[in-house]
Amino acid sequence: MTTNPEDDSRIVMTLDAGGTSFKFSAIRGNKAITQPFAVPSNGDRLDACLATLVGGFERVRESIPEAPVAISFAFPGPADYPRGIIGNLGNLPCFRGGIALGPMLEAKFGIPTFINNDGDLFVYGEAIAGFLPQVNSLLEKAGSPKRYKNLFGVTLGTGFGGGIVRDGELFRGDNICAGEVWLMRSKLHPKTNAEEGACIRAVRRAYGEIAGIPFDLTPDPKTIFDIGNGKVDGNQTAAVEAFRLLGESVGDSMAIALTLLDGLAVVGGGVSGAWPLFLPAIVDELNGSYTSPTGEKFRRLAQSAFNLEDPAQLETFLQGNKREITVPGSPRKLAYDSMPRVGVGMSRLGTSEAVAIGAYAYALSQLS
Template sequence: MDLASDSRIVMTLDAGGTNLRFSALRGGKPVSETVSLPSNGDDLERCLANIVDGFNRVKALCPQPPSAISFAFPGPADYPNGIIGDLGNLPGFRGGVALGPMLEEKFGIPVFMNNDGDLFVYGEAIGGLLPHVNGLLEKAGSPKRYKNLFGVTLGTGFGGGIVRNGEILLGDNSVAGEVWLLRNKFHPTMNAEEGACIRAVRRVYSELTGTAFDQVPEPKDLFEIANGNLVGNQAAAREAFRRLGESAGDAVGSALTLIDGLAVIGGG
């Protein structure tokens, strides 16, 4: 698949607990302005109304009719059937909501949903790292081509996904590639996410300095402290990021042992 030359327009949504952000893409590039609406996550009817309204607004901005809707939505979910489960940050979605079928009926085009980790890796597989590496191999005259890609996202949480032979590996319950549930290297009774996310960096700094957790700066400021650009405990800040890297690396290494492919890392 040559993503850059694909002339079809796809409408997208970034669904968060506070805001819903809508846009449209063609060939991997934006063709509309971003439309932002409140999530109203505790009120299902208002949330669904804003999802429909947001896509209608973006559709009106598209230079040609969109061919599909594709977006990331939090789980748990039955992604192949477009059914959303009980969400922590959008509590209005309880008991199973057929969001995909509803949007297909409203707009008359296919609707594809998955979690953000899977879609990040899929994007890198069809228009990012994987074709880039394979292109370098081709230029070098090598017959080798990579077909498997594992990826993680670092941020509020520790997400992940797997693409095998051009397809997202979903698993039987749409939860394959959930790297955050792997073992935590430093705290074996905890999951990997607690060693490889925003909370982890702040917690280590708290432990090393005796600072109350709620008084610990955000990771961006800890980064500046580590580089000597802000006042603080530079050694503790550096150690906090070092441990995050070791925790994330341990989880990625374990996953790659099973997948036997390339790895890509992005911000979450």
């Protein structure tokens, strides 16, 4: 079981690498000790991109009070992360063919370098210092005997990312391809993958189709969210439905993952601020049903799903169905909660901070 590194005094330089920008920071004791800064990634030119990476970490190193013990950061997509080799990434085309980025940075800075998937590190950070411990704390305060060890998470932005933490440990898989939720089948468009219904372009596409607007003329998701809330002029019905469809698509993929993982679920990413319009649809999908060949309906999940951003649902989730039972033939009593349930909620740290804390914790675990 990974322990919380909040009391660790070592410094790790971190990076949240996206297709358009690189966000640098340095973490000690689960807290940023420098002001994070972002620079353009130059992802279409290898020399410029590598220079950006080196320059960013040099800038961080100059701003911290003592020498860092490692570099640890996230990249958006599958790669040979244990060896530090970045391969074919759609958002960063300059790395096509395989670039030994980790060994290059180790040689340049003289410290170990760890690279992981951004979705993985987001969920790892939320499991260590965000959503997972907060929910467990609320359960403890409510007098519930229930505690959670597993967390599934998704990020909604330019793409659809995912990650898994099992029993406190980051689960990466034998090919470092665990949590690749974007490659699940789309419920709404079965001939394509789940990402096409669970990202920025999905919201824009759905809004445009319903409102009768060409995709290139559709607004960004933040504006569509404001339209849905009546704060900005536009097709409010189309905006609300666009986010509902996003929630249905995400909920379908989440249901498949939770069937296998059985834990809590957390949502982050650039679209996550619009959660009031899509989180209810995620939970509705999780609580949906199948129909047998004889017409009988049965639950999609064995567990009941709760929206932990809804105060009433949170209260029901925390209370569960707890009671005392007596051990047969003995006066001994045990606390028993007979309600299997999953809770779904939003990032407690913010996506970039969660990625940084996940990267920090991962580096410390490897150094140990």
